[in-house]
Amino acid sequence: MSQDWIYHNSHEENYRTPFGALPCSARVSLRIKVVSEAPPDSVLLRLWSQERGEILCTMSLLEASGKDRIYHREIEVLNNPGLLWYFFMIRLEGQIYYYGNNLQQKGGIGQVYIHEPPSYQVTVYKSNAETPNWFKSKVMYQVFVDRFFSYIPEATKYIPDPKTYFLREWSDLPDYERDQDNHRVLRYDYFGGNLLGLIEKLPYLCELGIGILYLNPIFEAHSNHKYDTADYHQIDPMYGDQAIFHRLCQEGKRLGIAIILDGVFSHTGSNSIYFNRDETYDSLGAYQSAASPYYSWYRFDRHPDLYDCWWGIDTMPNVNETDPGYQDFILYHKNSVIRYWMELGAKGWRLDVADELPDSFIKSLKEVMKAVDEDAVLIGEVWEDASNKVSYGQIREYLLGDELDSPTNYPFRRILLDFFLGAIQAEDMHLELMQLYENYPMHHFYTAMNLVGSHDVPRVLTLLGEAPDQQSLSKAEQRLYHLPASKRVLAVKRLKLLSLIQMCFPGVPCIYYGDEAGLEGYSDPYNRAPYPWGKENLELQFWYKTIIGFRNQYDALQTGSWHTLYANGNVYGLLRQIQQGRDVFGQKRKNGTFLVFVNRCEDQTENIEVDISNWCSGPLVNLLDGQERIDMDGSVLRLTLHPLEAKIMMQR
Known part of the structure; x- marks a missing residue:
C-alpha cells in the first residue's frame, strides 16, 4: 500500500478543528481518512497525557465515498494545563497500522507506521491566560551596556580595579586576558559604555523605532558580562547608580521605550556579598561559614571548596531557588530584588537560563512581578520549542498560563538562517514555522522574542556571509576574521531580506545592538564589540529604520x-x-x-x-x-x- 492511503493533517481544518493550542476543557474535532477496498475492522484514537494516562477512543464513520472513508471523533481536551498527545490505530485484515506525526515531528501531514508512532501534540493552556498587549506591538533592542556608548563627565569618572579589568580603546576588538595554561580569565576588558551613554543615545533608539530596551546584566559583578552577580541591589559602578537607572527608565518612558532587565537567578558570583569566596565584602558569606545567613542558598558537597556551580564554573556557584530565604530575598520581602527594580522603573525581566530555574520559582516570580505591575512582561531564555522543552528529564511548563509571557525564539532564528544559507527549502521553512504556530498558544506566538542575533551566538552578518566554521579557526584567527568584500555584500543583502521577514512575522522582533550597523564577529567575546559610532553601514541602518517604520505604522x-x-x-x-x-x-x-x-x-x-x-x-x-x-x-x-x-x- 502507498503511504497516503491513510491521511491526517493537523494543519487542515477538515482534519483538526480548531487548529493549534487550546484552552482547558475545550473541544477538538479530529478526523482521519482511510482509503481501502474493505472497510477497516476498527479505527481508534489513542490519547495520552500526564493527567489521564492512556485513553483509547473509538472513531465513528463520518462519510464514505467509494474506497474513501472519513472517521471522526470529538474529544474534550485536558481539564488542567498540560500537553495532550494523540495518534491513530487502524485495524485492517488482521493487521494494525498506526498513523502518527511525521519523523521530523513537525505536525501537519503524518505518515503510516507498523509500530507505535511519534504523536501529535495539543498544547492545553489555562483558560484565562493572556500576555501583555502592548508588548506584541513593539520592537526590542538588546544592549551590552559596556559596548554601546560611553558618556563620562569628569565628575562621575569611574576606574575599575586594574587587577580585574583593563581598558580598551573604543575602536579595539574585544578579548580576555587568559592564563596560557588553563585558559581561565585573569582580567576582563572593558570599553566604558554606561547608563549615561544609554540615556544619551535614547533619541537614536527612538528614531530607529525601538519600543523595548533589553539590557544585559547591570548589577554589580566582577566580570565584564555581569552574569556573576555580586550585589543584586546595586548597579555596577562601571555603569552608574540607582539614580541614573531611574532616570534612564523615566527618559525611556517619555520616548515610549520600556526597560527590561536581565535576571540572573540560577547562580551568583563566587565573589559576591552572598558567597564571598574572595573576602571582598564585609558580609559573612556562605563560603566562609555555615553560620552565614546565605549558607542555605547554596549546595555544598564539602564545605567550603566543593559546591554545585553553573556548568562547572567555580566562579558561578548555583543557588537553591526553592530555599525560603533565597525566595524571600528575590521575591517576597518588601525590598526584594524584583520589587526594588520595578519600583525604580523596570517594565519586566528576561530570565537567564530559564531551564535551570524550577517551574515553581518562575511561577512565583511572575506572580510577584504582576502584583507590582500587571502589564509587566516576563521573558525566558529558552533555546528550543518552549511548549515541549525537556530539561533535566522533565517537560517544562513555560506557556501554560502561569509562567512566561515570552520565550526567546531561538528556533525562529535557526529556521531563517537555515533558509537563507540554503540548508532548507522554502517549503521546509513553512513547515517549521507552522510547528511553532501549532504548538504555541496564540498569545505566546505573538509575544515570542524573535531574535536573529544575541550575545550568545555569532553575529548574524558573519553567518550570512558564509564565514568559516568557528571551530575550524583558532581564537586568534576568530578575533581578526572579517568577511571578504564580496561575501560582506552578499551578507548585507541576505540580512535585509531576513530582517524584513523578522519585522513582518508575528512576535516581537529583537535587534542585537550593532546588527543594524553592520557589526561582524564570531561567538563571545568577538560578538560583543563596541557599537561603531560614526562607522555604521548606512545602507543597513537606513534599511532597518525603514522596515521598523513599516511595522510600527501598520x-x-x-x-x-x-x-x-x-x-x-x-x-x-x-x-x-x-x-x-x-x-x-x-x-x-x-x-x-x-x-x-x-x-x-x-x-x-x-x-x-x-x-x-x-x-x-x-x-x-x-x-x-x-x-x-x-x-x-x-x-x-x-x-x-x-x-x-x-x-x-x-x-x-
Missing part, C-alpha cells in the same frame, strides 16, 4: 493574522491581515493587508504566480518602491523577483 504587521502564501524552493511569501477592524485577539485595530515575498537566490530570477483571491483583490503597491503598482490578473498575483530581492506590498 497594525496588521503587529497583531494581524498570518498565512504562508507561497513556499517553493528559493521563494517564500507571507500575508498579514486585519479585517473588520479586529486583530487576532479581538482588539480594535486598523484594517490592512500586506504581502511579503523574498527570493533568497543569489543568481536566479524567480517568476511566481499565486492565487490570492481568498485574501485580497488588487491593486497592490510595493512599499519598498512607492512608484511600483502591482495589478492583479483576475485572482492571480504574478511577480518577478530578481536575485536577493524582496517586496512588501500593501493593498490600496
Whole structure:
C-alpha cells in the first residue's frame, strides 16, 4: 500500500478543528481518512497525557465515498494545563497500522507506521491566560551596556580595579586576558559604555523605532558580562547608580521605550556579598561559614571548596531557588530584588537560563512581578520549542498560563538562517514555522522574542556571509576574521531580506545592538564589540529604520493574522491581515493587508504566480518602491523577483 492511503493533517481544518493550542476543557474535532477496498475492522484514537494516562477512543464513520472513508471523533481536551498527545490505530485484515506525526515531528501531514508512532501534540493552556498587549506591538533592542556608548563627565569618572579589568580603546576588538595554561580569565576588558551613554543615545533608539530596551546584566559583578552577580541591589559602578537607572527608565518612558532587565537567578558570583569566596565584602558569606545567613542558598558537597556551580564554573556557584530565604530575598520581602527594580522603573525581566530555574520559582516570580505591575512582561531564555522543552528529564511548563509571557525564539532564528544559507527549502521553512504556530498558544506566538542575533551566538552578518566554521579557526584567527568584500555584500543583502521577514512575522522582533550597523564577529567575546559610532553601514541602518517604520505604522504587521502564501524552493511569501477592524485577539485595530515575498537566490530570477483571491483583490503597491503598482490578473498575483530581492506590498 502507498503511504497516503491513510491521511491526517493537523494543519487542515477538515482534519483538526480548531487548529493549534487550546484552552482547558475545550473541544477538538479530529478526523482521519482511510482509503481501502474493505472497510477497516476498527479505527481508534489513542490519547495520552500526564493527567489521564492512556485513553483509547473509538472513531465513528463520518462519510464514505467509494474506497474513501472519513472517521471522526470529538474529544474534550485536558481539564488542567498540560500537553495532550494523540495518534491513530487502524485495524485492517488482521493487521494494525498506526498513523502518527511525521519523523521530523513537525505536525501537519503524518505518515503510516507498523509500530507505535511519534504523536501529535495539543498544547492545553489555562483558560484565562493572556500576555501583555502592548508588548506584541513593539520592537526590542538588546544592549551590552559596556559596548554601546560611553558618556563620562569628569565628575562621575569611574576606574575599575586594574587587577580585574583593563581598558580598551573604543575602536579595539574585544578579548580576555587568559592564563596560557588553563585558559581561565585573569582580567576582563572593558570599553566604558554606561547608563549615561544609554540615556544619551535614547533619541537614536527612538528614531530607529525601538519600543523595548533589553539590557544585559547591570548589577554589580566582577566580570565584564555581569552574569556573576555580586550585589543584586546595586548597579555596577562601571555603569552608574540607582539614580541614573531611574532616570534612564523615566527618559525611556517619555520616548515610549520600556526597560527590561536581565535576571540572573540560577547562580551568583563566587565573589559576591552572598558567597564571598574572595573576602571582598564585609558580609559573612556562605563560603566562609555555615553560620552565614546565605549558607542555605547554596549546595555544598564539602564545605567550603566543593559546591554545585553553573556548568562547572567555580566562579558561578548555583543557588537553591526553592530555599525560603533565597525566595524571600528575590521575591517576597518588601525590598526584594524584583520589587526594588520595578519600583525604580523596570517594565519586566528576561530570565537567564530559564531551564535551570524550577517551574515553581518562575511561577512565583511572575506572580510577584504582576502584583507590582500587571502589564509587566516576563521573558525566558529558552533555546528550543518552549511548549515541549525537556530539561533535566522533565517537560517544562513555560506557556501554560502561569509562567512566561515570552520565550526567546531561538528556533525562529535557526529556521531563517537555515533558509537563507540554503540548508532548507522554502517549503521546509513553512513547515517549521507552522510547528511553532501549532504548538504555541496564540498569545505566546505573538509575544515570542524573535531574535536573529544575541550575545550568545555569532553575529548574524558573519553567518550570512558564509564565514568559516568557528571551530575550524583558532581564537586568534576568530578575533581578526572579517568577511571578504564580496561575501560582506552578499551578507548585507541576505540580512535585509531576513530582517524584513523578522519585522513582518508575528512576535516581537529583537535587534542585537550593532546588527543594524553592520557589526561582524564570531561567538563571545568577538560578538560583543563596541557599537561603531560614526562607522555604521548606512545602507543597513537606513534599511532597518525603514522596515521598523513599516511595522510600527501598520497594525496588521503587529497583531494581524498570518498565512504562508507561497513556499517553493528559493521563494517564500507571507500575508498579514486585519479585517473588520479586529486583530487576532479581538482588539480594535486598523484594517490592512500586506504581502511579503523574498527570493533568497543569489543568481536566479524567480517568476511566481499565486492565487490570492481568498485574501485580497488588487491593486497592490510595493512599499519598498512607492512608484511600483502591482495589478492583479483576475485572482492571480504574478511577480518577478530578481536575485536577493524582496517586496512588501500593501493593498490600496
